[in-house]
Amino acid sequence: MKPLAIFGGTFDPIHIGHLSVAWEASEQLDAEVRLMPASVPPHRSSPTASAEQRVNMLRAALRGQSRLTLDTRELDRSGPSYTVDTLDELRSEFGERPLVLLLGADAFAGLRSWHRWRDLFSITHIGVINRPGVEACIPVELERAVAPRRTDDPAVIRGQPAGRVIELAVTPLEVSATRIRELLAAGRDPRYLLPAGLFDDPALLAPYREQHSPR
Numbered sequence: 001m002k003p004l005a006i007f008g009g010t011f012d013p014i015h016i017g018h019l020s021v022a023w024e025a026s027e028q029l030d031a032e033v034r035l036m037p038a039s040v041p042p043h044r045s046s047p048t049a050s051a052e053q054r055v056n057m058l059r060a061a062l063r064g065q066s067r068l069t070l071d072t073r074e075l076d077r078s079g080p081s082y083t084v085d086t087l088d089e090l091r092s093e094f095g096e097r098p099l100v101l102l103l104g105a106d107a108f109a110g111l112r113s114w115h116r117w118r119d120l121f122s123i124t125h126i127g128v129i130n131r132p133g134v135e136a137c138i139p140v141e142l143e144r145a146v147a148p149r150r151t152d153d154p155a156v157i158r159g160q161p162a163g164r165v166i167e168l169a170v171t172p173l174e175v176s177a178t179r180i181r182e183l184l185a186a187g188r189d190p191r192y193l194l195p196a197g198l199f200d201d202p203a204l205l206a207p208y209r210e211q212h213s214p215r
C-alpha cells in the first residue's frame with residue numbers, strides 16, 4: 001500500500017533542504033509526503049515567525065506541485081506538538097496504511113528525549129534522512145531499540161503498517177533555517193536557499209528581516 005510519510009518541523013522558514021529531502025524521500029518510498037508544521041515545538045525556543053506566517057510560507061513553497069502536501073493538524077491542538085499524539089491520530093484515521101515518520105539524522109539522534117519515544121515504533125516506520133554538517137551520533141540505547149528494525153528495502157516499508165527503520169540516502173544539502181534567519185536578519189538575500197514562491201510576497205519573509213532592523 002502507498003505509504004503516508006510525515007515530515008514534521010518548525011519550518012521557520014521552510015527552505016530548499018526541507019523540500020529536496022521530502023521530494024527524494026517521496027520518490028524512494030513511493031509515498032505521499034505531508035509537511036507538518038509544529039505549533040509549539042517541544043524541545044526548542046519559540047519560532048521567529050508565527051504559526052500563521054509559517055503556514056503562509058509553506059503554502060507559497062508548495063504551490064505548483066502535488067507530490068508534497070501540507071497538514072496543519074498540529075496547529076489546531078493546544079499545548080506542545082508531541083509527535084506520538086499526531087501519529088496516534090493518523091493511525092486511527094488511516095487504518096493499516098503504512099505510516100513513515102521522516103526525520104533528519106540530527107532529529108533521529110535525539111529521539112530518546114521525545115515524549116513516549118518507544119511507542120513510536122508500534123505506530124509508524126521511521127525514515128532517517130542523512131544531513132550534512134551534523135554530528136549524528138546514535139546513542140547506544142537508541143541503536144539497541146532500532147537495530148532489529150532496520151531495513152534497506154522500501155518494499156518492506158510498503159508491506160506493513162509500522163515498526164521498521166530505513167535510512168534514506170538523499171542528495172546532501174547543507175542548508176538550515178538558522179543560517180537563513182541569520183542571513184535575512186543581517187540584510188542579506190539568500191534567494192537561492194529558499195523556494196522561489198517565498199519571494200512572491202514581501203510580507204512572507206518580513207518576520208526575519210524585521211528581527212534586527214535598526215529602530
Ligand SMILES: Nc1ncnc2c1ncn2[C@@H]1O[C@H](COP(=O)(O)OP(=O)(O)OP(=O)(O)O)[C@@H](O)[C@H]1O
Nearest residue numbers: 008009010011017103104107131173175176177178
Ligand atoms: N538540509 C537538510 N537536510 C536534511 N534534513 C533536514 C535539513 N534541514 C532540515 N532537516 C530536517 O527537517 C526537519 C525539520 O527541521 P527544522 O524545521 O527544524 O529545520 P532546520 O533547518 O533544522 O531549522 P533550525 O536551523 O531552525 O533548527 C528535521 O527532521 C531536520 O532534521
Ligand SMILES: O=C(O)c1ccc[n+]([C@@H]2O[C@H](COP(=O)([O-])O)[C@@H](O)[C@H]2O)c1
Nearest residue numbers: 008009010038042043081082083114115
Ligand atoms: O514528540 C516529541 O517529543 C518531539 C520532540 C522534538 C521534536 N519533535 C518533532 O520533530 C520534528 C522536527 O523538530 P524540529 O525541532 O527539528 O523542527 C517536529 O515535527 C517536532 O514536533 C517531537
